[in-house]
Amino acid sequence: MSHRPWEDGADFAIGLAPIDEARWLEGGEADPALLGVTSFGDLPPLYAAARTVADDLVLVEKTGDHWRVSAISLSAPTFFTAREVLGRSLADIHGPVNGFNDRFLARLVRIFDGLRPGLILQRRNWSVVNSDQPFTPFPAPVRARIGEIAPGDVGRALFTRVERQTVRRLPETGGVLFTIRVWLTPFQALAERPGQLAAFARAWRSAAPGFAAYKGFHLYAELVEAFLRAHGESHSVNGA
Known part of the structure; x- marks a missing residue:
């Protein structure tokens, strides 16, 4: 489990950091x-x-x-379709993210404007889902199955879904190439690593309200809390 962005907290953040070109893509590439x-x-x-x-x-x-998004190749979407974003501006795309346009949009535009050729930036985000399928363009069919999950099956039924994203300038056209790679890890794998489970529990329980609402955490709250308590993570944010 190489990507654990919940260790950095649970709130919206641009969080773009420079990386070497050797770390740009992470496996499966015929031509990096x-x-x-x-x-x-x-x-x-x-x-x-x-x-x-x-x-x-x-x-x-x-x-x-x-x-604006001018072209897209999408095989592992997290609750969006190519049709929904193609041709739309960054402001339009991120409008549903609570507070994004007020807090982050201007900064993101400055980053895109100033991105120099050769510089590669990386960020990661995360959510909780009840599907092991990378291709999940629509949330409703996935979330409709939440009620079928028994507390004892959470370790196999719930997953952390991590998106690793990178951006880099295309030197000939001036466009920006945005890459997205999805990693899915079952909760059971967290339980096998107590330190990682503790970090996840802290992020889950201290999630900013806007972040939690956008990610749909309330839909999984009872299942996740039962899982955390069953694996020794009974301490709440309030210390109760």
Whole structure:
């Protein structure tokens, strides 16, 4: 379990940090530099590039004053579809995230405006889901099954879903390539690592209200708390 962003807390944060090019993509890539994609004939460039990597790819380009999604290859969406984001601006896409546009949008635009070629930035976020499938474009079918989960099955039925995201400038066009890689880990794996379970429990119980509401934590609250108590994590945020 190489990615544990809950150890950094539970609130919305841009959290972009520079990484070396060697760490850009994390496995399964035929060509980490995204070169040689012309071997796929007449396929659109982004689609051809997507055939060489395990990450989803999103091309964001500036039109007028707004950065907009101009092309996308999506195989592991977390409750959104390509149709919902294609052609839309960063402000439109992040509108449903409570407080994002007020707190972070201007900073994100500055980052995209100032991103220099050769610099690669990484961030991670996380949620809890009751599905082991990377392809989850719609939340309703997944969440409709929550009531079927018995407390004793939580370790196998619930997963932490981590998105590792990177951004980098495309030097020829000036666009920004946004990559997304999803990692799913069953709760049982957390229980096997007490230190990681304790860190998760702290983040879960201290989650900022806006973050928790957007992620739908209330839907899983009883199951998660029962699991944490069953594995020795009975201390609450309030110390009760």
